Amino acid sequence: MTQTRPAKSERTRALIVETALRLFRERGYEATTMRAIAKEAGVSVGNAYYYFGSKEELIQAYYDELQEEHQAACRAVLESERDFAPRLLGVLKARVDTMIPYHQFAGKFFKFAAEPTSPLNPFSAESGPARAAAIAIYREVVDGSTLKLDPDFRAELPELLWLYSMGIVLYWVHDSSPGCRKTYLLIERTVPLVDKMVAMSRLPVLRSVTRELVEIIREVRA
Incomplete structure (x- = not known):
């Protein structure tokens, strides 16, 4: 029983997130309510709120899930490459690879995430854990490479690389080329x-x- 309950809880949580993302794509972020998400997921409204206190928390769960996928997708290049450029190239391409399935959805909620006071903003306090995890990947890019840098600059470089990656993400949101080909080209260049x-x-x-x-x-x- 102690093993079954957590597994069921995780499945319910994942179902709510999956349902929310689908409804955000179909109806738009603003028009989708927690009640609608609960109904489509086949759970009570109270149960939906048990896992997520708001729609914003659902997006944070999406950020966290996307970050975990990115970390997994980066393993191969970070374990096989030592030169800085191939490591960075592989990590950025992996970032786009993991985001591609959500491309249509990203454009719909971007206007809300761009609001400075929004908890969906990648610079907000609520996005802190996902942001820290993302910067940690770029720290691994730097520390695992053969780069020889001034210690102070080395300490700040991962955050600068994360900001650079955010510029790539912004371009990707607006990229209408087939398969986001132009975003990959931007990374390569x-x-x-x-x-x-x-x-x-x-x-x-x-x-x-x-x-x-x-x-x-x-x-x-x-």
Whole structure:
């Protein structure tokens, strides 16, 4: 019984998330109510609220699920590559690979996620765990590579790479090309540039600029 109940609970939770995502795609985020989600999932409204206190929490669950899929999709490249550029390229492509099934849905709720005060905003406190997990992947990209960097810049680079990835995601949301081909092309063309800029940060002439950048990042974050 102790093993069956958690398994059933996880199935119910997953069913609610799956149903919510389908209804968000079909009806739009704003028009979909928790009552409608519960009805379509075949559970009571009280049971739906037991697992998720709001629609926003459902989206957070989607973020978490997507992040777990991305982490799994990254394993092969992170375990086989040591050079920085192939590691970054593989991680970014894996990010798009895992998002592709949700492309139509992403465009519908993006306007809500873009609101600065929205809990769906990737920079919000509510999105903190998913954001930290995403940055941890880019930290692994850096720390597992052969890069030789200034220690302070190395510490800040993962967050900069995450911000770069968010730019890729924003482009992907609006990409109407077949199979999001242009997003993959954007990744392939920009990763070599990022690799060059990171490598150039070691040059004596750019060290002062790099240190100033680190100071700006830390000052803004504080």
